[in-house]
Amino acid sequence: MVAAVEKGAPAWAPDPVRSLAPETLGPGAAAVKVVIVGGGIGGLATAAAFHRQGWDIEVLERAAEFTEAGAGLTIQPNGLRALDLLGIGDVRRIGRIADPPSGIRAENGNWLIRNDVEALKHRFGQWVTVHRADLIDLLLTAIPAETLRPGAEARQVHPDGTVVHTAGTTSGDLVIGADGLHSSTRRTLWPTAPQPRYAGYTTWRFLAADRAVTASVETWGRGARFGQVPMPGGRVYCYAMANAPAGSRAGAADLRERFRRWHDPIPALLETIVDETVLQHDTYELPDLPRFVAGRVALLGDAAHAMTPNLGQGACQALEDAATLVEKVTALGIGAGLAAYDRARRARTRMVVRRSRQAGAPAHWTNPILAGLRDAALPRIPGAVFGRSITPAYTWPN
Ligand SMILES: Cc1cc2nc3c(=O)[nH]c(=O)nc-3n(C[C@H](O)[C@H](O)[C@H](O)COP(=O)(O)OP(=O)(O)OC[C@H]3O[C@@H](n4cnc5c(N)ncnc54)[C@H](O)[C@@H]3O)c2cc1C
Numbered sequence: 001m002v003a004a005v006e007k008g009a010p011a012w013a014p015d016p017v018r019s020l021a022p023e024t025l026g027p028g029a030a031a032v033k034v035v036i037v038g039g040g041i042g043g044l045a046t047a048a049a050f051h052r053q054g055w056d057i058e059v060l061e062r063a064a065e066f067t068e069a070g071a072g073l074t075i076q077p078n079g080l081r082a083l084d085l086l087g088i089g090d091v092r093r094i095g096r097i098a099d100p101p102s103g104i105r106a107e108n109g110n111w112l113i114r115n116d117v118e119a120l121k122h123r124f125g126q127w128v129t130v131h132r133a134d135l136i137d138l139l140l141t142a143i144p145a146e147t148l149r150p151g152a153e154a155r156q157v158h159p160d161g162t163v164v165h166t167a168g169t170t171s172g173d174l175v176i177g178a179d180g181l182h183s184s185t186r187r188t189l190w191p192t193a194p195q196p197r198y199a200g201y202t203t204w205r206f207l208a209a210d211r212a213v214t215a216s217v218e219t220w221g222r223g224a225r226f227g228q229v230p231m232p233g234g235r236v237y238c239y240a241m242a243n244a245p246a247g248s249r250a251g252a253a254d255l256r257e258r259f260r261r262w263h264d265p266i267p268a269l270l271e272t273i274v275d276e277t278v279l280q281h282d283t284y285e286l287p288d289l290p291r292f293v294a295g296r297v298a299l300l301g302d303a304a305h306a307m308t309p310n311l312g313q314g315a316c317q318a319l320e321d322a323a324t325l326v327e328k329v330t331a332l333g334i335g336a337g338l339a340a341y342d343r344a345r346r347a348r349t350r351m352v353v354r355r356s357r358q359a360g361a362p363a364h365w366t367n368p369i370l371a372g373l374r375d376a377a378l379p380r381i382p383g384a385v386f387g388r389s390i391t392p393a394y395t396w397p398n
Contacts, residue, residue, distance in 0.1 A: 031056060032334075035163055035172035037154045037185050039066045041073075041135060042301025042318030043178030048088040048142035049326040058172070059143065060165050062153035062179075066140055068132035069279055071205040072229055072237025074098070074216070075135075077125040078396040079316030082323040085397075088142040095130030096232040102215040104378070109263030112220065112378040113386055120387070124394045129216075129231050131207075157185040159295025174334050175297040176325070178318070181284055183303035189294045196284040198246045199308050199357070201364055204255060205279045208236045208269045219262060220374075223366040226259055226266050238269050239309075243364050246282050251275040283308055285357060288350055293342040296334065298325060305349035310360030313352050313393055320396055321345055352393050359389070 034050045036043045039061035047057045075083070075091060083091055100120035104113040140148075149167065156164040162171045177185025181196055201223075211234040218227040224242040231237050240255055250258075255278070256270045286306040292299045301318030324344050329337030365371050 032174070033058070033172045034174045034176060035060065035161070035170055036176045036178055037157060037163060038177070038179035038183075038301075038303070039063075039136075039148070039150070040068070040178060040180060040301065040318075041132075041139070041315045042303075042322060043176065044136065044139035044143065045083070045086055045088065045319055046176050046178060046300060046322040046325060047147070048139055049086045049322055051143055051147070052087060053326065053330050057143070057147045058170060059148050060152040060154055060163065060170070061148070061150050062166075064151050066136060066148060066150060068136050071132055071207065071239075071279055072231050072235075073130055073132050073135060073315055074229060074312045075128045075130060075319075076312060076316050077127065077394045079313075079319045080126055080128060081396065082316065082319035085323040086319070086326065089138045091128055091130055091135060091138060092126070094134045094138055094232070095128040096230060098127045098129045098230065099215060100124070100127050102217050105217060105219045105263065106375050107219060107221045107262045109219075110375075110379075112375060113381065114383075115386065116383050117215075119383070123387075127216075129229055129237065131231065154179060154184050156188050157297055159189065159297055161296040173296065174329065174338075177297060177299045177303045178301050180302045181286065181306040183299065185297065186289075186299055186303050189297060190289065193289060194287040196286050196306060199283040199285055199360075200243055201241045202244045202246075202248065202250075202280060202282045203309065204240045204250075205281075206238055206273045206277050207231070208238055208272045209234060210236050210265060210269060210272075213265065213269075218363075219266065220363040221262065222368065222371045223364050224258065225363040226262060228266075228269065236269060241283070241360075241363070243366065244282075249280060252278055285353060288353075289346075291342055292345060293338045296338075298338055298341060300325060304345070305353055307349075307353040307356045308360055309356070311352065311356040311390070311393055313356060316393075317349050317352055320348070348396070355389070355393060 033056040036047045036059045039059050047059045051057050099117050102117055103111055103115045106112055152165045152167040154163050154165045161175050177183055179185055213228050213230050213236045216229045218225055227239045229237040252273045252275050259266050285308050292304045300321045307314050325341045328340040362374050
């Protein structure tokens with residue numbers, strides 16, 4: 001099934017779609033089955049959308065249940081448009097319709113960048129903050145329970161659509177590898193592809209309660225930053241990031257100590273947490289893949305293009321992937337649809353991965369001279385320049 005590797009592609013890149021006859025499964029074909037590996041935001045959104053098109057679906061999830069650990073998520077204007085296109089539930093009902101981020105402050109509270117919130121809203125539309133578990137629940141309401149297979153971990157995914165997993169073997173006319181950063185789908189189809197790259201900083205997330213926090217803001221220090229995002233119900237989704245070797249761990253007491261001199265209400269927000277409520281993950285980015293597609297299999301979301309969280313775009317891009325994939329495959333059939341998905345998504349996600357990496361880098365400078373120059377220069381940058389740097393991420397579909 002797998003044809004020769006394309007000229008110019010790395011030796012480890014299997015050939016994708018050419019081996020599939022485009023007419024194999026055209027629009028309107030009956031009883032087409034899609035197997036989705038991974039029941040995160042990307043996988044469930046894709047499953048719900050294919051089900052809505054009348055396709056058979058089966059969702060394999062390695063965890064014992066379909067949910068996400070307790071932290072917030074910002075769905076930006078492009079992510080909201082993708083959800084609207086997918087037509088699988090209105091996240092505005094379960095989330096908080098929020099203002100765009102108000103800007104970036106220094107440790108002492110001085111503004112480094114102050115966004116023109118009204119202009120951003122006018123230009124790009126709505127932002128919504130939501131609890132991740134609530135978003136997963138919303139997506140699950142659009143998927144028949146009998147198609148969900150918790151506790152099924154994919155071990156091998158083959159280009160012909162066969163998936164070997166811990167509960168047996170299943171096969172689909174189309175397989176979606178939405179199994180996240182350390183994707184087994186990617187590993188089995190691209191066994192020698194570069195591994196995810198550690199960004200040099202670790203991230204903590206937690207929810208606090210503080211009705212006085214009404215605007216999203218990020219604060220930058222030297223090699224560390226802190227973000228606060230108002231959520232539905234007076235809760236605040238907080239995240240902190242700090243330079244650290246991969247694998248190092250720190251808890252609530254360390255966070256309180258690290259940020260104790262930062263501006264209000266950061267120390268107060270940290271007072272409310274205990275170790276059990278803090279999630280810590282190291283921050284990774286996936287080096288570019290030469291393709292998102294091999295045979296009947298497409299990678300989607302973090303499995304295809306995991307990025308640093310600096311622009312808050314990872315889930316939004318997974319939703320864009322889902323909307324594009326479902327649109328292309330239902331319109332063109334599987335062979336041509338996958339090729340069109342691959343073309344449409346690789347360049348765009350590559351750009352967002354790069355911008356996200358660049359957007360976060362200055363927060364992690366530790367050299368006092370560099371950090372001082374940063375703090376002196378940023379307030380002088382006109383808002384329009386910042387607007388230009390984020391426009392491409394929010395602007396979708398074009
Ligand atoms: C600190 C932080 C903050 C973020 N903030 C935002 C934000 O505000 N906005 C935003 O848009 N994005 C944000 N992101 C990014 C976002 O969380 C991810 O991009 C998004 O969750 C990716 O979804 P996914 O479905 O592709 O992958 P995942 O969420 O990783 O889901 C993968 C699923 O596959 C399952 N799985 C894994 N392996 C297998 C297997 N072999 N077989 C079966 N199942 C398997 C996993 O259990 C999981 O359920 C943030 C990320 C971080 C780290």
